Amino acid sequence: MAGYSKGSGKVPTGFAAETFISESTFRHGHRAIESNQSANSKKRKRESKGDSSIVSGAGAYKGPWAKYEEERPDAADDDEFGSDEEVEIIYEEDEIEEVPTAAPGKLAGTDYADTDARPETSEFVGSQEFDYQGRTYMHIPNDLDIKLTGDRGDVKNFVPKKLIHTYKYHTKSITQVRFFPGSGHLLLSASADSKIALWDVYHQRELLRTFSGHTKSVNDIDFNPDGTQFISASYDRYMKLWDTETGKCLNKFTTGKTPHVVRINPSTPHEFLAGMADKKIMQYDTRSGEMVQEYDHHLGPVNTITFCDENRRFITTSDDKSLRAWEYGIPVPIKFIAEPYMFSMVRSSPHPSGKYVAFQSSDNQITVYSSTDRFRQNRKKSYRGHNVAGYAPDVAISPDGQYISSGDSGGFVCFWDWKTCKMWHKIQASDSPVLAVQWHPRETSKVITGDLNGALKFWD
Template sequence: MAGYGKGAGRVPTGFAAETFISESSFREGHRALESGEKSKKRKRENKGDSSILVGAGAYKGPWARYEEERPDAASDEEFGSDEEVEIVYEEDDIEDNPTAAPQKLAGTDYADTEAAGETSEFVGSQQYDYQGRTYMHIPNDLDIKLTGERDDTKNFHPKKLIHTYKYHTKSITQVRFFPGSGHLLLSASADSKIALWDTYHQRELLRTFSGHTKSVNDIDFNPSGTQFISASYDRYMKLWDTETGKCLNKFTSGKTPHVVRINPSTPHEFLAGMADKKILQYDTRSGEMVQEYDHHLGPVNTITFCDEDRRFVTTSDDKSLRAWEYGIPVPIKFIAEPYMFSMVRSSPHPSGKYIAFQSSDNQITVYSSTDKFRQNRKKSYRGHNVAGYAPDVAISPDGQLISSGDSGGYVCFWDWKTCKMWHKIQASDAPVLAVQWHPRETSKVITGDLNGVLKYWD
């Protein structure tokens, strides 16, 4: 029989079952009983300084070895129970860290992005014209009228490339024409830079804006074009002066903003759709957050103003659409159908009655932006591929054409009424992510691709 055991037999209280224990377990228990040995916590070596990698005092952390056990300070008789006893050492026995560990680790610290100062540089050929006016002045020497009411100009899809803008080194994330006139073009990129271009004359790079430390997600002009807001993965939203390039204000909630929109009717306020499911409303004059809309269940992708800016519609990764009264943090409409996909980009129709959304299932869907906020089932634009990307969707100023980027490098054009695809241009060998129509011209469209190249079509 291997081990020690007791055969089954009758005892005064009943029957005792036969039990076996291994020899090592028996001897260990026997020794512990005889010696009354108490378990003790051993002292480790000093963990070292986390700022020192090698050499004396280097950081050992949880891998510090145990020091040699010192002789028992007290005899076993002093301890009456079998509880675990921790040996307390004299305070002067523990060596303090000779140098304090650094407060921040550069690789994991997010707060030091604020340290990046905002700079802007004018890089155009001449900053002032013969009358001392900057590029903010809308040119009059063109064969097209850039001011006043837009006439009933009919739009057509473009056919040929007329200019290529190159400055950015990484993907174009968003482009915006100067409100009303379109004589300037603003582009944001994943290389953390924002650039301002001339749409007419030399079509040159006019000004660069640096201040973000990570990819710029979105940009938006105020209605007059004098300022614009930018949002970036460095968790900051920054308000810039278009003319001087000065950063006027910075905003952050500690989370990444995905989309920013200035309220056209209240230019000193803007909305930001965040990665933590919230929509935040900021006042640019005070720099304070004045309202929080917290009903979405996933990161917010789009914000679109409607109903003369009294309301706005948002979509999110939670595959839902919510409509809100501006300033009231309770949705007035919530749409989430089983067949819906997350909608990643949006564009309001010039009539103010509809909003077009880029849906992740390779189609553009349309919702009414009036009281009902219902999906228009008759309008679905297909034939392009968006999987894995978020190409922009844009509607022509006359409301008759709708365009979208494509992950295969195309820019696609559909007829608004019939939903028939008119035209497809191979605009790049990389996915086309940004598309915008010129607000005044009949057939001019700007596209931006994953390689950082902007192309101007007519």
């Protein structure tokens, strides 16, 4: 029957207008919709995935590339008896089995899981471990034309002119060098090749002992006041205390973060400070191995720690471009300096007078701050003319306080007059950046430099 309606009305999904439609047209449309729905309701089945051991032919492995089976008239019967049921089950399981379990990969640069793997070892490699009286290299020689013990006196320093010896053992960049405290008859060097080496400064000038135990670059070393022990810090996140004579590792310390700088307190030799990559300064007791104080005010990785005021205070600098002064043992800064024109200061050296500290600033200059009560910058003292961009060359002051020296990214070692701030001399020390420089504590004009290639050069 045909129908016709005058009215129209609202429906839940909006507004609908009624219309005139013949019964045959309605039935035809209704059937078309029903047949579509029934076709879609039937589940399409895949062909069998095949056997993974068969490459070609019947039953060959198709895996996830198996095609869909064509519709068959008896598909409904198949469903009833489940003839293809196994295809669906196997398909799920096969897919899981086909994915091989990959071996866990290790990243050489960022994998810290194996930091405990290497045991600490030390080897004496010199020509003679004991002298005719049974003394080791710790004994200060007295058969030289220079007195290495007692008061230094008023010995004046001079700028070195020529190369007298090259020490070669390290395979990567020299990161720090230290003369034996007081006498300077031994030299300790740390390198990015994870090794630490002890050298003879006089006589044969040979390699005496190697210290192995760090798994990544050693970035700082520091002797205790009598030189019997030294502390090392490395990118493997460990700080280790070593016996200078036997090479034994006495203790190790870690917070799980990278230490950038370590300094033993000269007045309290069993305690040391470590400036960390996570903005903190840690104070450790080497006897108990415990952390006894934490200084947490910096906003960036700590770069330098310098003791001052007879070791009752210390100054720290950081990547946050600030300088902070602290009372030793009290975790609140007594002075905070952060000016808009300041750059981060990456290396430091105290002046022998005890009144000043020189800092290697990242804007290619050496700045000076007083290390007494006021901790103010000395604006008159600025040493320029060298290039440090991208590197952190060491800065060192001569034992008489007359000269200040620094490495340079162009391979130079530069010397300035402390009073006039004029550059005195510049030596081409290497064809790669010079990163380490130290004055001999007793000699008049002897300086050691270490470069990016791992060579140590002794100048006079």
